[in-house]
Ligand SMILES: *[C@@H]1O[C@H](CO)[C@@H](O)[C@H](O)[C@H]1NC(C)=O
Ligand SMILES: *[C@@H]1O[C@H](CO)[C@@H](O)[C@H](O)[C@H]1NC(C)=O
């Protein structure tokens with residue numbers, strides 16, 4: 001079974017308090033403070049050996065494989081900001097201990113302007129003494145974000161292959177050889193070591209199931225089930241085709257990475273660059289794969305740096321990727337974030353250089369990529385209008401999917417988040433709630449007038465008994481009329497309803513509805 005549910009990763013989430021039980025009573029306050037600062041149990045990390053070896057979770061077959069004696073060398077880049085020193089050092093020790101020394105050219109630590117003093121002198125002194133000449137430290141004089149921090153590391157790297165990692169990882173035995181082999185065979189392959197989990201509270205390592213890395217239309221990453229042909233093939237050690245990457249670990253030919261445009265330096269902080277690289281490498285003639293024989297364990301922190309603004313940056317970066325790589329499908333990204341396509345309220349900067357790059361590399365269409373690399377994506381190209389829907393009788397209120405497990409649409413003060421995403425499609429469906437995005441997630445539901453009672457319901461579109469019950473006529477500033485019953489969706493004032501407003505289907509009284517955005 002899967003150790004990791006298929007779904008969003010690295011999303012917001014509360015602190016897991018359970019792990020703190022492992023720390024002693026008298027210093028629990030300090031432990032808690034560090035936990036909140038780093039998003040993992042840093043005090044426990046300080047007590048765990050820097051040289052521990054994690055369990056070997058490679059598929060059995062990997063252990064029998066042999067590799068060429070002339071593999072290219074790798075430069076390993078770790079990026080960090082305000083990370084616990086022991087966690088960074090364990091990442092460094094781990095890669096040095098688990099990479100054949102003739103293959104490891106250097107380790108590059110990129111400090112994105114951390115505040116912690118122990119990450120300055122202490123770190124320098126430690127690595128210069130312990131690993132003289134092997135570890136380079138690059139320091140950003142201002143905070144650039146983790147995307148441009150990786151690019152700083154790439155500039156300094158000298159080996160033919162570069163691996164980029166978060167600085168809270170540990171390496172499995174034999175991680176390097178299969179990755180370097182795949183890149184030596186074809187330098188246009190971007191290789192992702194398979195990811196296992198280091199529990200943030202106990203630092204135990206837990207194996208994750210084989211997965212590819214996908215994303216939603218908001219361009220937020222998630223683990224997905226490997227492609228059917230990989231599953232059918234039945235070889236757990238085989239590379240897994242992947243549409244994009246989670247981003248905490250990837251290995252790439254140094255020159256090729258430069259040729260295809262690195263990561264978009266116009267993106268801020270992190271989020272979206274991992275998806276954009278996936279689209280770009282595939283559309284421009286390369287490929288991306290997860291390699292089950294090459295494994296890295298990673299801490300999913302409960303708290304990230306730049307946490308407060310990450311939604312804004314993820315949205316901004318997503319729009320850059322959409323505008324450059326997604327052709328007509330860029331509408332799906334605007335829909336997913338529930339923002340208009342013109343004047344979206346987000347300044348995504350200048351993308352002209354990225355568009356020129358796409359021209360220069362003569363890259364394929366996004367449609368080609370969807371069909372060949374990410375067929376699990378749901379396509380919403382029949383959408384005519386989308387966004388918040390308001391009634392002239394209650395203008396501060398919007399149609400809302402209400403509680404997720406409930407089948408009632410409601411009116412709720414407008415906030416523009418995805419529970420208030422309404423889509424009206426060419427065939428007359430009126431759908432509410434966040435885009436399901438892929439076959440792995442439930443899709444938004446259809447508004448239904450089943451002719452019984454006065455309450456409109458929300459149902460899975462395919463479950464509606466009579467298909468016409470889910471069809472509506474809707475024109476801007478006009479009524480919303482059921483094609484099945486001829487009744488109208490209307491607002492009724494009622495003392496005992498939430499906010500004094502009830503959503504009903506009734507004989508049309510001439511109420512008008514407005515929807516916010518059009519697909520261009
Ligand atoms: C929508 O996408 C489907 C599947 O790719 C395609 O067959 C259809 O022609 C598209 N429709 C429009 C309006 O672009
Ligand atoms: C819906 O619109 C179509 C096309 O304009 C029209 O023929 C039909 O009568 C309308 N249905 C209702 C119930 O208003």
Ligand SMILES: [Mn+2]
Pocket residue numbers: 166168248298299300301
């Ligand atoms: Mn990470």
